[in-house]
Amino acid sequence: MKKIMIQDLHNHLGETIKLGAWLANKRSSGKIAFLQLRDGSGFVQGVVVKAEVSEELFATAKSLSQETSMYIIGEVKKDDRSSFGFELQVKEIEVIHEAVDYPITPKEHGTEFLMDNRHLWLRSRKQHAIMKIRNEVIRATYEFFNDNGFSKVDPPILTGSAPEGTSELFKTKYFDEDAYLSQSGQLYMEAAAMALGKVFSFGPTFRAEKSKTRRHLIEFWMIEPEMAFVEFEENLEVQEQFVSYVIQSVLKNCKLELERLERDVTKLEHIQAPFPRISYDDAIIFLNENGFDDIKWGEDFGSPHETAIAEHYKKPVFITHYPIGIKPFYMQPHPDRDDVVLCADLIAPEGYGEIIGGSERVHDYELLKQRLDEHGLDQKAYAWYLELRKQGSVPHSGFGLGLERTVAWISGAEHVREAIPFPRLLNRLYP
Incomplete structure (x- = not known):
């Protein structure tokens, strides 16, 4: 049979x-x-x-x-x-x-116990539902980019340099030289975009950030598209179309899982492009007028600030044009201002924070050299990246979406650790 x-x-x-x-x-x-x-x-x-x-x-x-x-x-x-x-x-x-003395029973268990038994906890209805939603997000991601003319490219995990400096990277020896576990495939994806036009990667990234918040993982998965001949505004449009597509795919194909998680789908059903936008300047004013007197222009936003802004709109919101001093070296300056860059963070509602960071990239050779110097980065390590600006450089843009934060938001999971099969946290490398 x-x-x-x-x-x-x-x-x-x-x-x-x-x-x-x-x-x-x-x-x-x-x-x-x-x-x-x-x-x-x-x-x-x-x-x-x-x-x-x-x-x-x-x-x-x-x-x-x-x-x-x-x-x-x-x-x-x-x-x-x-x-x-x-x-x-x-x-x-x-x-x-016959299973004997299965440790996870229908009664309540503490978080540490469940994490120690993550290999078994995955079998539970709730964790099963989250993993099925994660799978649907991945499936819809490939579908969206394949249908929109993108080619998948796989950047290396071991690198000799870093997109955002090396202070939060895992360092290792690569025979007789230093190497790092990748915190982003972006720089390599820019090279791929110059060859293939529109590309995306989907792979693991690593951040040696000693954070214990519900939004952070040490190892997580990133979806990173890069697009040649695409400028800032077009980049935002691709981001909102992508997120809208993924949300609607989950609503269509994971009804049982969302029901099992008791997810309020009315909070997802209205999430369709276009998304609201607020400049960093206006976000500072908004926060100062709504009880956040501590935040000043030039400072980065923390979780409470992002949550307050997103809750005001009840849907994902772009915060655009951050100060140049708090963003990485590769972001293109604003054409009319020298103090902000052409970037945006997409903030999810319900307290889930930033799910996308993106920008137009610097495409001028001399400006990129200057930015590397300002950030104290070795030009030799970035020689190949600089050369992209000497051989037919064009305006180009890209972004990175964190898979686990997105899955946690869509599924309503309390902590991002539930959105990945085997989470790596500050004090957890088991199982």
Whole structure:
């Protein structure tokens, strides 16, 4: 008998099928056992009716322990009471492996306990739902960029220089020279854009930042497009179109998961381009007028400041034209001002903070040399990057979207650590 996945049961209504599954939970009365089954693709209830099966089978069903693996044979039935819409009328159970003393039970557990058991915690309904949403964000990302003429390029993870300096990078030895784990693939993606026009990367990045906030990870995944002949305003349009596309894809394809997470989807349904924009100058004024007297022009925003601005708009908002002194060397100065750059951060609502940072890049050779000097960076290490400005340089722009922050926001997860399978935190390298 062909094995079927739970996600495909709707195609087999009324049929008797075989399912490989684990027992997530169970309850029983004297005459019926209800088995909550999962197979990775979804969850379904298996119903074992005492009067319809052998005594041995019913005894087996009642004795099953949490996370025991098995093969189940049963008939697919309609079940209008569940959000999934189907259940399995169980006819046979073949135990594969009996789980003993499974540590994560339906009771409440502390965060550290759950993190120590992350390899098992992933099996829970909530974590399963978040991972499925993460997968949909990834799928929609590839779809969006492929449909819009981008080529995927994979930048190196080991680098000899850094886009934003080396103070927050992991340093390692590369034979007889120093190397760093990448904090961004951006510089390499700029080179790729000069070859392929519109490119994007999707890979792991690393920040040796000693932060314990709910927004930070040591290792996380970034989506980094770069576009030749694209200037600042066009860059913002691509960003808002991309985020809107991803949100609508999740709403369409992850309804069960959002429901399982009890996510208020009304807060996501209205998120479509265009997004509101506020300049850094006006953001400072707004904050000063709304109880944030501590923030002054020239200072970077913290989490409370970003949250206050985003909550005012109730949807993602661009904060544009930051002071040149608090942004990296590669950002193009404003054409009419020498104190701000053509950049923007996209701030998610509901306290999730910055999900995108982007800018138009410096395309003038002499200006880029000057900016490197101002930031105390070695021009030799960036010689290849400088050369891009000598060989047919063009205006170009790009951005980076943090996958985990975006997934946490869409799913409503309390902490970004739930948005990645195995989080790396300041004091956590296990499991």
